[in-house]
Amino acid sequence: MASQASRKMDSGFAAWLRRDLLLAYRRSGEVASPVIFFIMVSTLIPLGLTPEAAQLEKVAAGMIWVMALLATLLSMDGLFTSDYQDGSLEQMLITPQLLPLPLLGKIAAHWLTTGLPLTLVSPLLGLMMSLPSVGYLPLVCSLALGTACLSLVGAVGAALTVSLRKGGLLLSLLVMPLYMPVIIFGTATVSYAVDGLNWLPPLAILGAMFAASVALCPLAAAGALRVTASN
Amino acid sequence: MSQAPLLSVENLAFERDDCGLFSGVNFSVAGGDLLQIEGANGSGKTTLLRLLTGSLQPSAGDIFYLGQSLSKCRYGYLSDMLYIGHQPAVKLNLSAEENLRWMVASSAQSNSLSVKDALTQVGLAGYTDMPCYALSAGQHRRVALARLLISEARLWYLDEPFTSIDKQGVIFLQSCLQQHVAKGGAVILSTHQDLALTGLRKYKLLSSVESLT
Numbered sequence: 001m002a003s004q005a006s007r008k009m010d011s012g013f014a015a016w017l018r019r020d021l022l023l024a025y026r027r028s029g030e031v032a033s034p035v036i037f038f039i040m041v042s043t044l045i046p047l048g049l050t051p052e053a054a055q056l057e058k059v060a061a062g063m064i065w066v067m068a069l070l071a072t073l074l075s076m077d078g079l080f081t082s083d084y085q086d087g088s089l090e091q092m093l094i095t096p097q098l099l100p101l102p103l104l105g106k107i108a109a110h111w112l113t114t115g116l117p118l119t120l121v122s123p124l125l126g127l128m129m130s131l132p133s134v135g136y137l138p139l140v141c142s143l144a145l146g147t148a149c150l151s152l153v154g155a156v157g158a159a160l161t162v163s164l165r166k167g168g169l170l171l172s173l174l175v176m177p178l179y180m181p182v183i184i185f186g187t188a189t190v191s192y193a194v195d196g197l198n199w200l201p202p203l204a205i206l207g208a209m210f211a212a213s214v215a216l217c218p219l220a221a222a223g224a225l226r227v228t229a230s231n
Numbered sequence: 232m233s234q235a236p237l238l239s240v241e242n243l244a245f246e247r248d249d250c251g252l253f254s255g256v257n258f259s260v261a262g263g264d265l266l267q268i269e270g271a272n273g274s275g276k277t278t279l280l281r282l283l284t285g286s287l288q289p290s291a292g293d294i295f296y297l298g299q300s301l302s303k304c305r306y307g308y309l310s311d312m313l314y315i316g317h318q319p320a321v322k323l324n325l326s327a328e329e330n331l332r333w334m335v336a337s338s339a340q341s342n343s344l345s346v347k348d349a350l351t352q353v354g355l356a357g358y359t360d361m362p363c364y365a366l367s368a369g370q371h372r373r374v375a376l377a378r379l380l381i382s383e384a385r386l387w388y389l390d391e392p393f394t395s396i397d398k399q400g401v402i403f404l405q406s407c408l409q410q411h412v413a414k415g416g417a418v419i420l421s422t423h424q425d426l427a428l429t430g431l432r433k434y435k436l437l438s439s440v441e442s443l444t
Contacts, residue, residue, distance in 0.1 A: 012337055014336070015333055015336035015337040016333075016337060018333070018336075019322075019325070019329075019333040019337075022325060022329060023322060023324055023325065026324035026325065026362070027324055082322075085318070086318050086319075086320055086321065086322065086323075087316050087317065087318025087319065087320040088320040088322065090281075090286060090314075090316055090318075090320070091314070091316075091320045091334070091337070091338070092337070093286045094284045094285060094286055094309060094312070094314055095309065095337055095338060096305075096306050096309035096310040097337075102337065229286070230281075230286055230287050230288075
């Protein structure tokens with residue numbers, strides 16, 4: 001019985017992960033918009049600010065992080081909306097599996113389709129922003145961990161606002177304070193490396209935040225969905 | 232009748248925003264029962280079904296599964312239940328087959344019938360690879376109803392299952408329900424149609440606002 005139960009719980013995670021990845025693949029234009037936003041803004045900054053490498057490299061880490069955060073926030077709103085409208089969220093709520101597991105599948109799919117592409121294109125943007133070469137590895141590492149935190153925390157906000165008609169602004173207000181520590185330690189990782197300091201401590205704190213979010217955010221999002229989606 | 236019924240509902244009431252929707256709902260369903268919930272628009276048929284699925288909490292009363300309160304046997308109950316709501320939960324960007332595959336994977340017990348065979352039986356052979364936005368509303372519902380063929384759950388809750396389905400579809404669905412009941416399952420459905428099903432019981436849902444006047 002126990003093995004049977006655990007098999008079903010696994011399939012809850014995998015089934016939702018697979019479904020959301022497939023959906024993202026079918027609507028690739030829509031899903032790519034955060035990444036396109038990320039690239040566009042990063043292209044504009046050297047034009048608007050200054051093309052001088054000496055000045056750009058001071059703001060490079062911070063700018064890239066701010067844009068990654070905004071790009072993630074932009075995509076967060078739609079995480080549950082379409083599922084809520086077509087009734088599949090309701091089906092998720094009544095599955096016998098523990099609700100955090102299918103949710104974690106959805107969040108993982110969200111990160112794979114937004115956070116991971118953002119992380120992968122970030123070295124290119126680092127090049128545009130004249131980021132010193134020592135900063136690339138810390139940038140990629142911090143974005144990989146940081147965007148995962150952003151997806152997890154954002155899912156709680158999205159779960160809280162899913163039943164509101166226009167929850168976008170409220171969602172931003174709700175999750176913004178929780179995003180602040182992520183961006184502080186994310187940029188610290190890169191700027192420590194650029195300044196020649198040991199960049200592992202801020203990255204370790206990001207890692208700790210990620211561990212805490214993986215453990216807590218699916219539970220919080222599940223609780224929030226039980227309350228909001230029943231209306 | 233020493234055995235506890237599959238599902239029983241005692242004195243169930245629900246209110247939304249301090250406004251009572253219905254109260255004092257009592258019925259029980261055993262294996263082999265077909266129960267049709269009747270009521271005017273807005274009398275709370277969908278709400279009642281959602282209360283049964285556990286996605287809403289009743290404001291009073293309790294629901295018992297095999298004699299146990301739902302809060303004590305949530306996993307067992309949800310594994311033994313299949314709910315198809317108003318919205319068919321069909322993703323428009325996925326094909327019929329992908330939709331069904333996901334629904335089956337994320338829900339409880341299923342039998343060995345393959346997804347393709349189930350779709351063929353509900354009359355969607357040849358449409359399985361098309362994205363669902365190219366299919367009609369009735370075909371969406373058929374995709375959702377194909378879950379009935381694969382499910383091993385004993386309790387079926389169907390909210391307006393006959394909506395936008397053509398005549399053959401209605402006949403097919405009725406035979407499907409009849410088979411399920413013959414195998415010892417139970418069906419609770421809400422519909423405004425008159426059904427030609429043997430052994431159909433009806434429960435009339437009176438809105439508490441109405442019954443006061």
